[in-house]
Amino acid sequence: TQLLEQSPQFLSIQEGENLTVYCNSSSVFSSLQWYRQEPGEGPVLLVTVVTGGEVKKLKRLTFQFGDARKDSSLHITAAQPGDTGLYLCGGSNYKLTFGKGTLLTVNP
Amino acid sequence: DSGVTQTPKHLITATGQRVTLRCSPRSGDLSVYWYQQSLDQGLQFLIQYYNGEERAKGNILERFSAQQFPDLHSELNLSSLELGDSALYFCASSAHAGDRGQYEQYFGPGTRLTVT
Numbered sequence: 083t084q085l086l087e088q089s090p091q092f093l094s095i096q097e098g099e100n101l102t103v104y105c106n107s108s109s110v111f112s113s114l115q116w117y118r119q120e121p122g123e124g125p126v127l128l129v130t131v132v133t134g135g136e137v138k139k140l141k142r143l144t145f146q147f148g149d150a151r152k153d154s155s156l157h158i159t160a161a162q163p164g165d166t167g168l169y170l171c172g173g174s175n176y177k178l179t180f181g182k183g184t185l186l187t188v189n190p
Numbered sequence: 191d192s193g194v195t196q197t198p199k200h201l202i203t204a205t206g207q208r209v210t211l212r213c214s215p216r217s218g219d220l221s222v223y224w225y226q227q228s229l230d231q232g233l234q235f236l237i238q239y240y241n242g243e244e245r246a247k248g249n250i251l252e253r254f255s256a257q258q259f260p261d262l263h264s265e266l267n268l269s270s271l272e273l274g275d276s277a278l279y280f281c282a283s284s285a286h287a288g289d290r291g292q293y294e295q296y297f298g299p300g301t302r303l304t305v306t
Contacts, residue, residue, distance in 0.1 A: 124298050125280070
């Protein structure tokens with residue numbers, strides 16, 4: 083069974099702070115995806131990382147895929163209240179396996 | 191808007207009943223996936239269909255079944271419902287089967303099922 087562990091489970095910060103959330107597994111994935119989910123809505127794809135060591139930037143969000151393709155991190159710079167949501171990572175081989183997510187709250 | 195539609199948005203039913211959830215994928219997408227999301231289990235993969243055929247199975251109960259029709263829309267049937275089946279059910283679609291593992295899924299808004 084491929085398991086993805088996300089940490090922290092909950093994170094509450096003030097607007098303007100930086101943060102990093104993590105996604106770890108003992109399994110190797112061919113790619114990894116990050117999604118953001120708002121209450122009552124479906125997950126929205128943010129990024130896909132494919133190559134070990136790959137770094138992708140999406141405005142204030144920086145995504146990194148571990149060299150061994152077993153882990154990933156998401157760093158947000160100068161968080162804003164609009165960043166509030168559940169951040170899910172999904173590891174892909176023949177199917178997509180999701181972690182339980184990090185629930186981020188950014189307070190104004 | 192992901193382009194994936196799901197109906198109904200909310201569903202309230204009693205234990206022992208049967209319900210059908212409907213999903214229309216993004217235009218051009220051939221794969222449809224069903225997921226169940228609950229607070230304690232997170233997002234759990236149930237089943238995938240590709241171009242009308244079952245492609246992969248996850249943690250789907252025998253009381254649950256799905257199918258994908260020629261127009262590519264999909265239905266998830268849940269029967270003999272139990273209180274523990276209360277959850278959010280999401281449908282996602284992607285362009286390809288995902289055999290190579292590098293595919294991106296686009297999620298619908300979900301159906302919130304409450305079993306009383």
